[in-house]
Amino acid sequence: MSSPFLSRRNFVAASATSAVVPFVLSGTASASSGDLVDHRLGGSVDRAFGYLNAVLDGYQQGSGLRLAQSYNNESGLMTTAFVYDNALAVIAYLSRPSRENVRRAKIIGDTFLWIQDNDETFTDGRVRQAYAAGPMLFYGGGPEFPGVQRADGKAAFLWPFGFGGSAVGDVAWTALALARLYERTRERKYLDGAVTLGEWIVGNSVSPYRYGGYLGGVQGDGTTKQRWCSSEHNIDVYALFRGLAKFTGDRVWKARARVAGDFLDAMWNPQGRFYWTGTKGANPADDPNEINPSPVPEDVQTWAYLARGDRGRAVDWTADALATTDRGGVSENSQLPAGYSVSGVTFSDVSKTLTGPVPNGTGNNNRDAVWFEGTAHLAAALVARGDRGKARGYLGQIASGQAALGAGQTVGLTSDPNGGRLSNPGEGGTWTGTTLPARSGVVAASSAFDTGFGFGYFQNQHVGATSWYLMAALGSNPYRF
Template sequence: MNGSPRRPLSRRTLIATGLGATVLTATGAGPARAAQGGSAASAPRRARTFLAAAMDAYPDHGTIRLAQSYADQAGLFSTAFTYDNALTILALLASPGGESRAVALGDALLYAQAHDPAHDDGRLRQAYNVGPYTFYDGSPQPDGFVRADGTANVGTQFGFTGTAVGDMAWAGIALGALAERTGGRRFLTGAVRIGEWIERVGRTDEPLGGYKFGVNGADERLPFTSTEHNTDLVGLFGRLARLTGDRVWRERRARARAFVGKMWEPSGGFFYTGSNDGVTINKSPVPEDTQTWTHLALDSRTHSRSLDWAATELAVLDTAGRTNSTVPSGQSYEGVTFSSASLLANEAAPIADGQPRPDRNGVWFEGTAHLALALRERGSAGDEKRAHRLLASIERAQDLLGDTQTIGGTPLPVRSGVVSASSPLDTGFGFGYYPYRHAGATAWYLLATARANPLRA
């Protein structure tokens, strides 16, 4: 953007051979009543119904399964992102009656870890296929999550074959949470394997320190260091330190936290995105998640102004009258967008070839949900009221956006699941979010309504 250094690739970006192309990708008082007669009490229940449908979309392809990440209309077929499934586990553990489904997803992640087609070192891939489909080139993809030869069905058609430290951290957090809830030793073993892989592959002695991005599909290490990823590691390594009693995880947590601290901009009250080379801080653009997740992980009053920066500088209101908005007439949604670059998107050009033009005021509901959770965690004057407004906006979206969508060809239950964005949204990094029902956005909504902070050990 204007010649500024490019942000390190997000976990939402394709990590393929080479550097990769990009793809489209309760406690307390509840928020205000949702539209069309949906109550605040029923909205989380309907969100859980969507996650169940995403898990159960391919009943003829085995009991070992992950949840499909997006509705079919997103064009990613049966893709199940590791990150989305980790969040789904955490959301289910925070929900009444969700433990058995969380265990099933955790066992599927362990299966993928133990049955990778090329590696036996504790890694997970960016995404897997969980059901059959015919790809765009006409090639049939007949397998479910477990292929005929017993290996996990890695998402090779879209190039989702790399491994990002952030994805791994979230999977480790989810497995650690399962170990704590169930006492299942297998889950802690899997989480420790993830942590050890990150230590071997990601640790860097570059001037800024911390842990690098991960590897691409050719198993080549990527040069970026991400604030988001190192924040995730504060959560993972802190949890492993507590669950294992091994002090080495405290040292590793301190290393990740030190990198995050170096990304703080005190004059503006926000965190930068990271570094492309381990030496120079990348100062533009500034994303939302490095403001909210840092608070969830660090609980630092010194840095809590980052929430105010996100809530103010990335605030958007999407209405039907906006340029390129796809919000139906008479509706409006408030929240935050993905990054400072989203606010400057070229509204005359599509986000990517064949995709619609972006709406600068498109609401990113996943980010809106973790902002709501972070505000509830901080608890300063006005935070709870602001969080309620954000959650009410998400609940209206669940009621009114993304109807008639399907998963595995089956219509989704009515008014279930949160779309990833209110309108086409340009992140500024070559990929976008769209109004398709999404497991990740739905899971973050459930975590926010339950006041369940997954990053605090």
Template sequence: MTGRQDPALSRRTLIGAGLGVGAAVFAAAGVGAGSAHAVGGSAAGAGSGRGHAFLAAAMDAYPDHGGVRLAQSYSDQAGLFSTAFTYDNALAVLAHLAAGTADGRGRAVVLGDALLYAQAHDPAYDDGRLRQAYNVGPYVFFDGVPQPDGFVRADGTANVGTQFGFTGTAVGDMAWAGIALSALARRTGARRFLAGAVRIGEWIERNARTDEPLGGYKFGVDGAGAKLPFSSTEHNTDLVCLFGRLGRLTGERVWGERRARAEAFVKKMWEPGEGFFYTGTNDGVTVNRAPIPEDAQTWTHLALDSRSYSRSLDWAAAELAVLDRSDRPNSTVPAGQSYEGVTFSSASLLADEEAPIAEFQPRPDRNGVWFEGTAHLALALRDRGGRGDEVRARRLIASVERAQELLGGAQTVGGKALPERSGVVSASSPLDTGFGFGYYPYRHVGATAWYLLAVTRTNPLRG
């Protein structure tokens, strides 16, 4: 099993023109002091409340520029400043809606409208696409200075969307934005949200559909607009949900055919002998057999709702399980603490602990816990509801809640202190995904949103 794979196969790969920019900022994060055993996991109500407080802080850290704002994805210590990833903000919409409160609904609407604004005001395109990331404005720089044409680099060339050049368009990011907008359409009845989701679906159909032997939908386009040749299990799983929802909301049968195409690709990635899904394909012909990512195991269950494939949850829970302790090589967990969960992929378990994850980045901890994945594994187990699933899910959620209590202390968003013990860090220690990038102990909108979805038993990938 190889330790590296073409990075473009992950939704989280930096596909913009500025690939690798900002790598130097990912130093090991500071973490809070204290003993995990002294906390023992917060009560779900308190942990949920602190999670929502973090999402609100990430959304409110900057001036409100005409009512258009997104949430900053990571705490300032990550060094990405006001970068708001589309995927993270889509998850925030879903977590706010899951709260079932007037404030949550209001915040979800504001974020949904910001995604629609970005879709309608791209200075280079008017075809329904969304970029991988924006500034929180979304076309306002982190210091509040308007940037209607995107950030301009030192050489004078436009770097549309955000200061680090996350300017490409990935099908997975687009699908999650469409899922969030369709949820808003169903909850509010506002036609603008359904119209935005339909534009996303049509862009994917026009730009990513493929007739290659394995079928399905391709990865997307890079920052220059060039189509990427890869196809991802995870992306096509997202489309099973998005296309299914669009079919139900519009009544148009064509979305059912598109859903079936995406689902057929996902099922071709199934390994029946061992009970897991492969990551995808580079060329549309050959299945990539390594590394095996965690989210391809959990999201498939959440989207397909099929007992025939639910063994993937058992594979992920067993084969990607990790326990991060303070005495581990390269662990940044404070003395006396430990966290259990899952890692990002099979390659994460084989990472070279003597080498930096990437240039200017720290060395990885093979047992670093990926809290985002740990949360959606917990949700998937709860959704499946088999013997022992709820017990396993509660253990995973308790670990995430201890992380919210004890990791990522003294971190800020927009220079402002975060509410105490709020927000879940993306990883317990520096973690090498095996796809060309890492996760680190910075408070993260995406990880926090998945935790909130797990606590409320909200499956975002089903109708």
């Protein structure tokens, strides 16, 4: 997995528990829901797209360049827009390619291309981990960010949060989104942007160590290479390079994809029926020639199947080993009200054992918490495998959480007289923007929990979780072209 300094998931701050209402599948589909895995999810899926629209339009409407804010205003991440989350939003929009959804996907894609051309330091077409989606004043009185474009015209990557590095997984997902846009529109600029990102990965991340593959990327200084390899990242790269081979006709991309595929083969644990997380190297004393045996994460198992279509036993391992049910009033440290429960899977095997404080949170780990994004990964993998009945069960649980959790959270401009910027209420500012549409976004977690990788997830509406839900509900595989 990613180093804490590069993880697209770290510093996901806590928010208050929301009021809960029960969810019941209505049995009513929207007019455009013929492609749904379960027709009863029509209204839920429409509301999820409404959430993506709201966060993309939180600071600007029309055709202007912009990104979607990854979490609600109250999350503590201010206007952070992770490139991973925005890449997922592009693919989710294109999973139901109406004219309006394609238009919105192109806005994000065009913003990615602008970012590639407007880095403050580098001209190699890279993207950083995260950018400002809207106006914000960082903790302690600064710095201030007006939005994705700084006052000097450069891309506003969020270095104060430590989001200035470029993780291979983030770069690959951005390129996957651009390649998907090319597949839909046949506009060459999107393929060119994806190829540039692919070349950046090859130029900066080929591993010299025992298991090969592609390293984790570069640290926040933009030049220091990570020494570890992530199975997750190599899955992303494998799928991207296979796509680039298809669209460019250049066979070199197939050879480059095999580098990632060979690494994944080396990370397979046949006795355990799962993939290891990757190799060591995050700490100076680590040997990057050794496999990292713990934690064992969910995403590697399901993503590997989505990308390669083999070793389906890892999907079964996920469903069995990481299964969890968060029961309000019963589960220790649950944030759900008594009488309400939701089921799915958690982030890793370690998430089910830790008992201490959740990183960046205010309480202790809930070992029964459901990670909704990961539950959507599992549903998508089951759909890809043909197990639609099982997938529907997980999708129904996510829809339940969508309806029950996250009420009252906001996004977009605040009442701050200086351009509606977000700033810390503890320092005289405000989080509060416009209330998100009811029962629309999917929260990251049913209750706060520790991933085991040095960061936590919380009950905040999340672009990534919502986008994965949409892809799974629409039977879309983001790795296959």
